[in-house]
Amino acid sequence: MERLSDEARGYAVIRAVGVEPTRLIDRCAAEGIDFWGVYPEDDFTFIFKTRLRYADAIMGFAEKCCCETEILERRGLPIEGKKLRRRQVLWLLPLILLSLLVASSFFVWKIEITGNEQVSEIEILNALEDSGVAIGSYWPNFTSDNIRSCVLVKIPELKWISVSVFGSRVYVEVRERTDIPDIYDETEPIKLVAVEPGIIESVSVLRGYSLFKKGQTAAENDTLVTGAVPSTFGETEILHAQGSVFARTWYEISAVMPLNYEKKIFTGEKKSRFALIVGEERINFYAKSRIFDKDCDNIINERRLGIKGFFELPIIWVKETAEPYELSSGTISEQEAKTQLEAFVNTELKTRIGKDGEVKSAEYSFSVVNGYAVGTLRAECVQNIAAEKDMSADEISAAKSTGKDSSTR
Amino acid sequence: MKNAARKRPVTEIFDLPAELIPGAPKLTLEGGSEVLVENHGGLKSYSPDCIEVKGGNMLLQIRGEDLELAAMTKTEIVIRGIIVAVELC
Numbered sequence: 001m002e003r004l005s006d007e008a009r010g011y012a013v014i015r016a017v018g019v020e021p022t023r024l025i026d027r028c029a030a031e032g033i034d035f036w037g038v039y040p041e042d043d044f045t046f047i048f049k050t051r052l053r054y055a056d057a058i059m060g061f062a063e064k065c066c067c068e069t070e071i072l073e074r075r076g077l078p079i080e081g082k083k084l085r086r087r088q089v090l091w092l093l094p095l096i097l098l099s100l101l102v103a104s105s106f107f108v109w110k111i112e113i114t115g116n117e118q119v120s121e122i123e124i125l126n127a128l129e130d131s132g133v134a135i136g137s138y139w140p141n142f143t144s145d146n147i148r149s150c151v152l153v154k155i156p157e158l159k160w161i162s163v164s165v166f167g168s169r170v171y172v173e174v175r176e177r178t179d180i181p182d183i184y185d186e187t188e189p190i191k192l193v194a195v196e197p198g199i200i201e202s203v204s205v206l207r208g209y210s211l212f213k214k215g216q217t218a219a220e221n222d223t224l225v226t227g228a229v230p231s232t233f234g235e236t237e238i239l240h241a242q243g244s245v246f247a248r249t250w251y252e253i254s255a256v257m258p259l260n261y262e263k264k265i266f267t268g269e270k271k272s273r274f275a276l277i278v279g280e281e282r283i284n285f286y287a288k289s290r291i292f293d294k295d296c297d298n299i300i301n302e303r304r305l306g307i308k309g310f311f312e313l314p315i316i317w318v319k320e321t322a323e324p325y326e327l328s329s330g331t332i333s334e335q336e337a338k339t340q341l342e343a344f345v346n347t348e349l350k351t352r353i354g355k356d357g358e359v360k361s362a363e364y365s366f367s368v369v370n371g372y373a374v375g376t377l378r379a380e381c382v383q384n385i386a387a388e389k390d391m392s393a394d395e396i397s398a399a400k401s402t403g404k405d406s407s408t409r
Numbered sequence: 410m411k412n413a414a415r416k417r418p419v420t421e422i423f424d425l426p427a428e429l430i431p432g433a434p435k436l437t438l439e440g441g442s443e444v445l446v447e448n449h450g451g452l453k454s455y456s457p458d459c460i461e462v463k464g465g466n467m468l469l470q471i472r473g474e475d476l477e478l479a480a481m482t483k484t485e486i487v488i489r490g491i492i493v494a495v496e497l498c
Contacts, residue, residue: 026451029481038478040456 010076012055014048018067021046027065028058052078108137109168109314110304116174119157124174127154128163133172135314136279139165168312189391190240192225194218196385198247208241218247224386228399236399238391245386248360251352253345254376259332259368264297264325277302277316296324334373338366341375349379357383434464436495443479444471444495446486452478460488470496 016024021044028035028050038048050058055071062069084090111128113121128134131150133142144163151161160175184190192208197220203210208225212218227241273286301319306312332340342364349359362379437445450463460476462469476490 022452022455025455025478025481029451029486030483032483035481036479038455043454043456046455 006049007076010052010074010078011049012052012074013072014050014055014058015041015070015072016046016048016062016067017044017069018065019044020065021067023065024058024062024067024069027061028054031057031061033058047072052076104313105168106138106140107168107314108133108135108139108165108170109306110312111135111170111172113172113174116176118176119155119174123155124151124158124172127151128172130154133163133170139168139170184240186240187238188240189227189238189396190388191223191227191391191395192241192243192245192386193389194220194222194224194245194247194385195387196220196247196249196383198249198383198385201246201248201382203243203245205241205243207239208243210243212245218245218385226395226399227391228396230399230402236402238396238399241388243386244356244384246356246382247385249353249381249383249385251349251379251381252376253348253352253379254374255341255344255348256372256374257332257337257341259334259337259371259373261330261332262327263330265328266297266323266325270321270323272319272321275318275320277318279314282318294324295327296322298322332373334366334368337368337373338375341366341373342377345375345377349377349381353381353383357381432465434462434467434469436469438492438495441492442489444488444492446488448484449486452481452486457490462486468498470494470498472496 018024025035025038025046025048033050033054035048035050035054038046040046052074055074059069059071111125111133113124116124125134128147128151131147133147142163142165147163148161152158157176158174159177162173164171164173186207198218200212200214200216200218202214203212203224205225208227209229210225212222212224218224224245225241225243227239229237229239231237273284275285276283299321301321303317303319304312305315305317345364349362350357353359358381360380360382362377365376365378367374432448434449435447437447439445446462446464446469448464449469450465453461453463453468455461455478457476458472458474460471460478462471471488471492472494474491474493476488476492479487479489481487
């Protein structure tokens with residue numbers, strides 16, 4: 001700490017030579033002059049440090065103390081400052097850089113969007129650009145009301161937006177509108193049909209009239225629950241059928257894959273090229289010939305200059321690395337093919353039976369035919385086979401006429 | 410012998426504190442690493458092994474290793490280092 005203070009205030013190193021150099025030390029003490037680091041070089045020579053402002057005074061009375069003095073060096077911030085005062089360019093450059101830094105902080109160099117799930121970032125960025133918020137725009141001109149009204153009009157899926165500016169970064173937070181639940185017309189003529197053939201396990205009807213019972217077999221496209229509900233007292237009522245019909249279904253799913261395939265073998269050679277993106281301008285530091293002509297993987301690394309999380313400059317350093325490869329034939333083992341095909345057919349089965357479906361039993365078989373692996377899954381499942389379908393005009397009129405007949409009788 | 414020739418101070422005769430004598434040097438030894446000399450009369454010699462300080466009608470000799478002048482004003486001297494002996498001559 002003392003050393004730091006000495007450096008900040010500046011000091012001079014003095015060599016005193018005489019018969020009794022201690023007399024000079026005594027005199028300094030008597031005059032109230034600060035000195036420290038007294039080091040006897042020999043019996044007649046002392047070296048000590050003192051404040052810059054006392055150096056000349058010491059030189060003045062040294063002769064009276066029968067000493068010859070010499071200032072070995074002057075050090076500290078005041079001395080360094082004097083040296084730098086003459087170098088105006090050295091002062092000018094940091095000032096220019098500082099002013100550029102301050103000026104650039106008034107412009108937007110990065111936009112971060114959070115809270116969007118359905119609406120894409122590009123869509124929001126385009127809307128923001130139309131309202132004046134874009135990379136390189138002057139953020140003190142932003143008015144939140146204008147941005148909000150402009151973006152919300154352009155993207156009706158958004159119900160709320162907030163724009164916050166931190167330095168040169170803009171944080172955009174959005175909230176999307178929640179989906180309105182399906183509202184259907186209760187009188188709409190809709191029936192439930194079987195999407196898969198199967199033996200009915202259970203019928204649960206919320207609206208409509210069930211045409212099947214447990215244990216009966218339904219073929220594909222058979223009407224399970226009709227929207228025409230017959231009435232003993234009046235006309236047949238036409239409505240939107242609702243419900244679920246669970247049935248036992250059987251599946252046989254097959255998948256085929258070749259055992260031979262082509263794979264990449266990297267030659268180990270690598271070539272890189274560099275570019276700098278300043279704002280929207282790209283400066284390439286390469287000639288076209290530097291990149292490989294043959295098959296190669298290109299890896300692009302982009303690094304934005306600045307202090308992460310605090311300040312980012314609109315300058316991106318781009319490194320493109322090309323790694324050439326050669327194609328060579330490879331063979332997949334039968335066991336691996338079996339595992340891959342099994343996983344594939346199981347996923348396919350799950351997709352077909354839906355999230356309510358349940359696999360009761362399954363059997364997987366595997367064979368290799370002419371260099372191709374064949375995986376087959378046979379499964380018995382229980383699933384909801386009911387799906388909504390519009391009733392045809394004929395069906396409606398037939399149902400109504402049947403209803404009239406029964407009521408007149 | 411100079412020490413033997415030194416007269417008994419008046420304060421001792423009257424059983425008074427020694428501080429009452431004007432200009433009498435006062436030594437304060439703090440452990441074995443620091444000596445404070447008050448009412449000194451200046452330095453006589455200075456080396457890392459021995460520092461001689463004038464004090465009225467006597468000479469204080471501080472012996473040790475790596476001795477250094479930590480601070481010095483018109484009336485006080487602080488000496489730091491490994492102090493082995495303090496002699497009055």
